[in-house]
Amino acid sequence: xxxRLLLDTSSLVYRxxxxxxxxxxxxxxxxxxxxxxxxxxxxxxxxxxPDEVLHCRDDDWRPAERAAAWPGYKAQRADDPEELPAxxxxxxxxxxxxxxxxxxxxxxxxxxxxGVLAASAEAGDVLEIVTGDRDLLQLVRDGDPAxxxxxxxKGVSELAEFDESAVGERYGVPPQRYVDYxxxxxxxxxxxxxVSGVGEKTARDLVARYPxxxxxxxxxxxxxxxLAQRIAGAGEYFEAMQRVVPVRTDVPLRIxxxxxxxxxxxxxxxxxxxxxxxxxxRAALDGTQEPA
Numbered sequence: 001x002x003x004r005l006l007l008d009t010s011s012l013v014y015r016x017x018x019x020x021x022x023x024x025x026x027x028x029x030x031x032x033x034x035x036x037x038x039x040x041x042x043x044x045x046x047x048x049x050p051d052e053v054l055h056c057r058d059d060d061w062r063p064a065e066r067a068a069a070w071p072g073y074k075a076q077r078a079d080d081p082e083e084l085p086a087x088x089x090x091x092x093x094x095x096x097x098x099x100x101x102x103x104x105x106x107x108x109x110x111x112x113x114x115g116v117l118a119a120s121a122e123a124g125d126v127l128e129i130v131t132g133d134r135d136l137l138q139l140v141r142d143g144d145p146a147x148x149x150x151x152x153x154k155g156v157s158e159l160a161e162f163d164e165s166a167v168g169e170r171y172g173v174p175p176q177r178y179v180d181y182x183x184x185x186x187x188x189x190x191x192x193x194x195v196s197g198v199g200e201k202t203a204r205d206l207v208a209r210y211p212x213x214x215x216x217x218x219x220x221x222x223x224x225x226x227l228a229q230r231i232a233g234a235g236e237y238f239e240a241m242q243r244v245v246p247v248r249t250d251v252p253l254r255i256x257x258x259x260x261x262x263x264x265x266x267x268x269x270x271x272x273x274x275x276x277x278x279x280x281x282r283a284a285l286d287g288t289q290e291p292a
Contacts, residue, residue: 001124005050006117008131009102010058010110013037013084013091015132015155022083026272030083034091038277040156044130045284048150055095056113057088059104059254063112069243072191094268098281099260105251111136115247121145130156135182137167138247140175172204181207183241192244195234197226213238 016036024032045053062074095102105113114129118139121127125145129136132152141147142164149162160166168174173181184203186194198206210216217238220231262282269278 001126002122003049003051003126004117004121004128005044005048005053006114006127006129007041007044007053007055008110008114008129008133008136009037009055009091010061011132012040012130012152012156013088015152016040017081017084017087019155022081024273026274029086029090031087031090031272031274033084033087034094034272035274035277036155037091038094038274038281042277042281042284043156045281048128050128052101054101054103054117056103056110056117058110059113060107061109063108066244069240070192072193073244075191090268090272094265094274094278096256096258097261097265097268098285099258102256102258104254105248106254108248108251112248112251113253115139115249116251116253118147119249121147130159135187135245135247137162137171138175138178138182140164140167171200173207177207179245180213182245183213183238192241193237195237196230198230202227 013033013036016039017033020032020036022030022032024030024035041053041055044050062077066073067075092102103113103117104110105116111133114131114136118127118129123144127145127147128150129139129147130150130152134151136149137151139147140149140162146163150156151160151162152158153160162170164175167178171178171181181203183192184195184198184206185200186192186198194203206216210219217231217235220228222228223231265278265282269275
């Protein structure tokens with residue numbers, strides 16, 4: 001059995017960036033996101049004791065195929081804060097010197113890289129996905145291999161753990177139907193409107209009543225007149241969302257396996273004001289002490 005932590009690095013780096021002030025610098029650039037992320041990983045390694053950690057990043061945060069299917073997909077997202085982009089190459093370098101595994105799906109999002117890893121898990125594996133993105137709940141499954149989501153509530157100091165039962169208790173649908181639920185409900189943060197007039201409760205009820213969205217549309221006349229009209233007119237939206245909401249599990253991966261180099265790591269830490277976080281992550285990975 002292999003216990004893997006799959007980190008939604010893009011999501012966690014953003015949380016780290018906004019949790020710590022940009023006044024934390026190395027004298028040349030802000031390093032707040034890098035420091036915060038390294039401390040998150042140290043805390044997770046100490047708390048979850050995985051056999052392996054995989055850091056999964058967006059290769060393209062707005063993939064062309066999803067944007068073509070629905071032009072509004074993430075179209076309203078603001079540009080990154082100016083202090084953030086330069087921190088990603090630094091983080092990549094630090095993780096490589098730690099000998100960590102970094103994963104991306106070329107032209108796709110971190111979600112899709114995680115989806116491929118979850119789909120390729122072997123019997124006996126246990127995968128824990130750490131993310132602030134609810135879309136990844138569609139990957140949850142009990143059994144063998146097991147896939148759970150650890151949803152960030154307050155950084156990684158408070159995590160909501162989702163297995164199949166927890167997804168059902170919180171959202172009223174099984175993980176295998178979460179895509180249909182999300183399509184009906186929508187997600188304004190991603191520019192996905194949902195079906196007009198359908199909120200969480202109605203989406204949950206419709207998913208429970210029908211085996212899929214095609215069956216729902218076919219039986220739309222059985223619904224209340226207003227809802228029937230909205231569902232009947234949502235065919236193009238449903239079709240587009242099938243290319244947007246499901247996490248891809250069939251795209252190629254780029255996997256970079258770093259080689260541990262403590263001397264280079266120490267130089268990076270000294271040059272970039274990372275001594276504390278590097279020391280805490282090293283201790284967590286080596287099992288020598290609990291991170292501060």
